[in-house]
Amino acid sequence: SRQMLPRVFLSQPLQNGVSRYTCQLKRITLKFCKFRPNSLGAREFIENGDFLEFARANPQVACYLKPRRNRPPVLQAEFANGSVQLARIDSFPAEFVRRWFWLMRGRSGDDLLPLHENLRSFHPSVQGVWTPFTFGRSVGLGDLPDSRHRPMSPSATELIQQLHRLQSARMS
């Protein structure tokens, strides 16, 4: 519900990307088990060389491997704003693990909250936002009171008049 998770507007920490883009991911840790079958994807990811490929392609990220006995595999990503995000990669194929790595690389570390809109711009209009005067004064012309502006419910006077009419119809 929107009480628990209020909607936010799309934003980047310190307007990252406006003039210069800095990768917000600082450290990524892959915890896996060397034996259990749910870590198979993580092990294949390492053995196929995808982990090294990621580490070489991203020198700004500190990549760690933590073999932990009898624990499910987990991806832990730490960001510049101090937040830590965990991705459970239990029984994932190696390709999915690879995709999670590259996804974390693109994240800013901000909490994943529902958005008002998927886009945000401080200058959404190039031609100028529509006003009633954009195409000449063709809308909003008229004199008040306007016969089209009738209230939905009858006024007190009208109610009493209606009652009077009903009563006189009943009496006669």
Place this chain on the structure above:
Amino acid sequence: MHLTCPLWVRRIPKIYRNNDPFYLRNLYLQFSFLFRGRSSRCFRLAEQRVIKAFQHMNAMRAVRKDRFKQLCDERIDAACAQHGIPGKMLIDGLGRMNIQLNRKMLQQLAIYEPYSFKSLTDLVKQYHSELGIVPPNAEPPAPVVTRGLLQSPIVPGNRKYYE
């Protein structure tokens, strides 16, 4: 169970956590902390309100889409009315010309890019006038040079309109 501060530090294994009533009730109270009155504090009231809140969230998903569509339609209709055509005519006309703009984008254009929107309405008027349909109360559009491309646009996905 409500634990005192020193006992909070103790790590309670998950198997006991799942069966402990405190933790079961805390699941609901986590969702109800912004509710009004005792529904945010007392489990027996919160449980009912939280279940109802979940039902509302579920039901609103389809309704939200419908309402947004209605809003877009209303805005497009209002913007088109200024140029003398009904909103449905614009959406239908653009579809027939294989101009793939959905309602969301059309209402954004109508608000933020009014001159582009006007040019779209001009295109639709031109398309209909080439077919011989004149929208009522419409000003004649600015001359649009089409070379017959509106009626037979050269796009692969528009084959059904050729016949």
